[in-house]
Amino acid sequence: MRLNLFITALLVACLTVVKAQHKNLSVASTPSWLVPYQPDMDKKPDERDISEGYYLLLFEEQHHVEKAAVYRHIVRQIISEAGIQNGAEISVTYDPEYEKILFHKIVVRRNGKEINQLQPSRFKFLQQEEELSRFIYSGVYTAYFLLEDVRKGDQIEYAYTLEGNNPIFDNKYSSFFYLTSYDPVVNFYKSLIASPARNIRFKSFNKARLPEKENINGMQVYQWKETNIKPLESAYHTPGWYFDYQLVQASEYNDWGEVINWGARINTVSAPGNALQKKIAELKSESASSKASYMQKAIRFVQDDIRYMGIEMGEYSHRPNTPDKILLQRFGDCKDKSQLLTQLLKANGIFASMVYINTYRKGHVADYLPAPDIFNHVIVYAQLDGKDYWIDPTISYQRGDLSQITVPDYQKGLIVNPEGAKGFTDITNKAYGKTTVTEHFHLPSETTNKGTLEVTSTYYKQFADLQRDELANSSLKDNEKAYMEYYRKVYGKISVDTPLQIKDNDTANQLAVRETYILEEPWKQDSSAAGRVSFNPYAGVLKDVLPASIDKERKEAPLSLRYPVSMDYRIIIEMPTELPLEGEEINIKNRYYSFYFSPSVNGRNAILHYKFETYQDYIPADFIATYLEDRKKIDEVLGYNFTWNPDVSSSSPGGNSGGLNWLIIALTLLFAGIFYYQAQRYYKRSILPVQQPLYPREMNGWLILLAIGICIRPLVLLFQLFKTPVFQNNLWQHLDQVKNATGNTSLLQLLLIVELAGNVFFLTYSILLIFLFFKRRDTFPVTMVYYFVFNFLFLAADQVTFYYIYELTTWDPADTKDLVQLLVAGAVWSPYLLMSGQVKETFIMPHDSEINKY
Structure with missing residues (x-):
């Protein structure tokens, strides 16, 4: 009897350590260190939240810091045919360099019965290397398990434990706890189990609830218990550092100084080997005594001649290879290339240090608790002749001198220099291009x-x-x-x-x-x-x-x-x-x-x-x-x-703007003839009685300034008249296509003709003013005042009509400027022309016909 019990126990023990394809996957019993958790398996989610034909009835995750283990227990409820397609496989990603998987359970429940499907031989192991397109080889595997005979209404339950920590972090804890899921979750539980001797701090993001703290079996336990977790909605077109889901960060690091010291430790380089010494000597020889030339050549060498390729397995996910190894193999990832460049610069008396950054979080990385695993990229900070340089050794084909070196918009970096700043430094780009x-x-x-x-x-x-x-x-x-x-x-x-x-x-x-x-x-x-x-x-x-x-x-x-x-x-x-x-x-x-x-x-x-x-x-x-x-x-x-x-227009590439509109030209000449006739009649008018003797005052003072303006004005009006496209056929042919003027073509045509008549009128008027001014005619002052008034009213009416036709709601400041300038000019000159003694003594001459009467 005892022999039979012994043999049975031995068989059970053997079954719990069966290896699957030698990829660090075993079958084992449920860990004894788990914190008790009792979910409510009768609850259901909101059906409107279910998108792939299944939901998670249970998601349980427990972290044990001292045992370097993460336990996950998941129950999927299949509710439709889509769920059979989307929810009938299990996958676990891990690094076999330092992690192993212990599977405890894979069962399918159907009609109150359990169907055990846990067979280690059915696991498939894929080394997908999702970052291989970025020339990163991480050695990470995914263990896939395809469930058989899954049907609508089935319940899939599985549980496993991941054991092992990356040794690069010296058994110091930091992690993120995501209090959300891409699938609706009915029962949600996470816990962190650690020795009370550890000082683990927590930080909440997006109003995430901090964990409840409890002492269980002499261990400090931090717990989150939630029900009916809504599925995560993806945020589109948002910057990489933004997220709106609830997250809690846990870290055992007290400050960024500890992270800097950790970085300095793993980046320490012993005495340079032959390959590094040879390269240093070569660069010095090529640069003579110029440190700037040496620095530029070193940067170009690391950027262009050392190809980007990272083998980031185990502790080399964060520890760089030695500069000599990088030189010999002629490839490396960001930390390898940064390490090599740093050592090359230091060898010639140039201050250089590696810099940790996060290309997604950018400047917001400083919002997090200190932790070394929050960074995903390494660059170099250097100083030469009092100037700061930020250098990304993974960027190829950078040209120009040192002043033109730029890095992407990383915003902030942690310089790995124990003697320097104990926090983040702003990364500035001074050589912006276009x-x-x-x-x-x-x-x-x-x-x-x-x-x-x-x-x-x-x-x-x-x-x-x-x-x-x-x-x-x-x-x-x-x-x-x-x-x-x-x-x-x-x-x-x-x-x-x-x-x-x-x-x-x-x-x-x-x-x-x-x-x-x-x-x-x-x-x-x-x-x-x-x-x-x-x-x-x-x-x-x-x-x-x-x-x-x-x-x-x-x-x-x-x-x-x-x-x-x-x-x-x-x-x-x-x-x-x-x-x-x-x-x-x-x-x-x-x-x-x-x-x-x-x-x-x-x-x-x-x-x-x-x-x-x-x-x-x-x-x-x-x-x-x-x-x-x-x-x-x-x-x-x-x-x-x-x-x-x-x-209907000139087709010659050298043509004259689609041809002249002779009708408009004829209309312009007609307007000019009419206004010339009226100007002649007005010129013969006199408003003052003939004074004897007729000796007007000499021109001086403000009248000289007025004379200049009067002489220039006709030239300006003539230039504006010839510049306008109103004389071209194309303008009239395409009025029906003018933006926002559809349906108002006739009104637009009328406006253009009225504008043309006005321009010819004021051109004739300005020429008349010149004759009146230099003849010192008695009608000049009042005629000049009328010019200001008529010009202002015409321009204001023209602009109001223009805005109506084009359906514009915002007034153009340039139009306001024209009106204001004209109003100010009229306000300044009109009182002077009507009340100044100098004007009254200067403009006294009647028309010759009036003089001849005496």
């Missing part, structure tokens, strides 16, 4: 002919570095194809005219790319009018850098803003003939971004000029409503519609 893009279209005079597009893009400083790296990682042919496809999506059939041309100025760190295409069918038939064609340029390059246009539902979330961005973008459309270009200048600027748009015409060239710049990496939630309003204005000018009717 991008300029010019798209020059040449449109044919024959609508069936081909056109051309020439694109010139120039990148400066960090934007040149990025573009240089992008071009280097693909063939010229592939780049050519990608660029052409980009424009093909907007302009239809196009083909490459000349091969892609790249001009790289290493010294100035500027890179220019020139593309030339043939537009097979630039003109498109306009369905709204017979014989009319259209061309629709679109500012696609600018659209790509603008932040997303989102709805207003997520009012609490910030909007991600690409930073830094500084773009100067021009679209030049060379027309067969000069066409009117409607549109207003837009100038938006705030503390987050600026946008500028200006449409203009230079002969046959229509120019759409855009500028966009960002000042930080996000738009706060309380400013998004303003951004959406700004975005509406921006979207309205990203695309443009040029129309042309070649049948």
